[in-house]
Amino acid sequence: MSLDLTATSIDLTRQLVDIPSVSGDEGPIADLVEAALAGATHLEVIRDGDAIVARTDLGRARRVVIAGHLDTVPINGNVPSHVETDEAGETVLWGRGTTDMKAGVAVQLKLAVELAEPAVDLTWIWYDHEEVAASLNGLGRIARNRPDLLAGDFAILGEPSNGRIEGGCNGTVRVRVTARGVRSHSARAWMGVNAVHGLAPALAKLAAYEPAIVPVDGLDYRESLNAVEIGGGVATNVIPDKAWMLVNYRFAPDKSAAEAIAFLEEFFAGYEVVVDDAADGARPGLDAPLAQEFVRAVGVEAGPKYGWTDVARFAALGVPAVNYGPGDPSLAHKDDERVPVAQITDCEEALRAWLTGAITA
């Protein structure tokens, strides 16, 4: 079995979707990608675990990094792929990973071998473990092991964005808010202190809160503040002595994760607040000259990205980065994940035109 990188980007998406690559099992697909690149003499290919990096070294004035992840969330009866017509009459490719994000990877792989003489030097990165714990993330591993491989003047992450350009991303913090009480039998509740009832003021404040919309570098970042889990209880006849909420704050990239945590600690003053997860966002970086040229070339309006993505890893290294790829992000991880084939072709053409055209920035 091998990958045919000269196929259309639609066919290539199908080839990729039909190779299962759930996080932790990216070995076979990484092997095939590495083998398929072997004949492209304009590329230096470097393997790091199950991530593949392919670089031109043409001495261009600027370097653009273009990255995508090879893994998917678990398959649930949605592999192999098939082509169908959706309710809107559009031809779509259906299956796990079509949207998130093998269509984006297919476009990248096709252009990587095709573009032997791009207008900028290119670093292509296809990596593992994006859909699982941040500590396993392949791009994060490369950033730690070989930060030089991520260096560039601009980065494009192929996460699904419906073919729009989505700049930066909100940050995310998750905290556990805990109320304490004293157990007693529920028939003599006055001998105890009900911790679930103790959560009431915090939950009421949270439910009443209206999240802000924060303009950053010309884009409006809409925040979210939500309980994503709540729990408490010992037994059905016991007054609970502990109750908690997991609260997720998606905050605009005008503030750091540390500032977001400080906000939550004040918001939930009087409760135990323990940080469960925290990641800085990324400013959109659309003031970078290469970014502005890219937006002009693609010819669509840029918007903000709400979900946290690996663009933040580039931002942390000082590389302006945007999300740009085929597929509806709201279908990511859904069992009926699918991508309009026209978006795959549109992305391929826009990227090719920009990378082979006159880049003056």
Added chain:
Amino acid sequence: MSLDLTATSIDLTRQLVDIPSVSGDEGPIADLVEAALAGATHLEVIRDGDAIVARTDLGRARRVVIAGHLDTVPINGNVPSHVETDEAGETVLWGRGTTDMKAGVAVQLKLAVELAEPAVDLTWIWYDHEEVAASLNGLGRIARNRPDLLAGDFAILGEPSNGRIEGGCNGTVRVRVTARGVRSHSARAWMGVNAVHGLAPALAKLAAYEPAIVPVDGLDYRESLNAVEIGGGVATNVIPDKAWMLVNYRFAPDKSAAEAIAFLEEFFAGYEVVVDDAADGARPGLDAPLAQEFVRAVGVEAGPKYGWTDVARFAALGVPAVNYGPGDPSLAHKDDERVPVAQITDCEEALRAWLTGAITA
């Protein structure tokens, strides 16, 4: 192995505690009780599953039913029993079932064989499955199969009451209160409806509620209304579409379980309210002449019982019933369950004096 019913009630408590009889495993202890009663010719002994009923038939004007359960909650390193001196300097018998309620059963067994000529006819009942689902309860099974065996003018249930007389019991209803929402990614929360936030008004109302104290037949029943469990959440990055509370209402016996459920349905109007469990309480029945005489004979003030007990099964059959037994009810089910030996002897003496004295009621 056999039980020696001529031992002191303290020794007999130890014998019973050292025979494991966790709910569902009452066969061996029921066999020993049945065998030990064989020589008591003044008793007719009837077995129903692992429950033993022993009756006198002396043609007395009144019949008193005295009952206790043979089972315990699971053992947790607290069998066999031992004698120790507690912090207050009292001699206590320590171990699973000492309080709930083998000390009470020991007093009953001892008096059952000893009192061949009581002042009233007696029906003694030792039964199984009290500590588990109500549908398995041995006393409930007898009430269905042989309600004639529960007939009497007055009933005494040997549940721990610290040697006080506790009349009737609160009822209990448990409902599941559910809020619904719409899932979305927590980075785009405005596309969903957060069901945990939807619980906020219900939880706030519950936390602010001040339960009533309701006088019934001269005793003050203190009610409780509490969330005993709360839950909700799909994943840490998903707006939850469902959240729920289990709410336990311990209500005074002036109202039925159906009335308590109606109260909760109105209290939580706008939410899904599903009944999880419901049991009527029991009015104290202390206006019954035999009950009044018993209270005078024991010489302690009667108080209300807050926890639901099987006295409600007698009340449902029209038999006034009280709780009266050695042991602190707040130690029931605790791993350091223990009973002051003096309370065992006091109960034995008070019951003997009343059952052999002049009962005129």
